[in-house]
Amino acid sequence: MVVCICNAIREKDLRAAAQKGAATPSSAYAQMGCKARCGQCVSFARQIIQSETATA
DSSP: OEEETTTTEEHHHHHHHHHTTOOSHHHHHHHTTOOOSSOTTHHHHHHHHHHHHHHO
């Protein structure tokens, strides 16, 4: 599923970033070499990262 349309970031990309230590959407996006643009995705990205770190 696409989470961030502006940067074409998929859910699996966010989960991988969280597994590599990203604790926030901005740190996850930085790992991928981008940043949130319009901000519509930030709350959903935060939920995905939290769920990934909770199961780790």
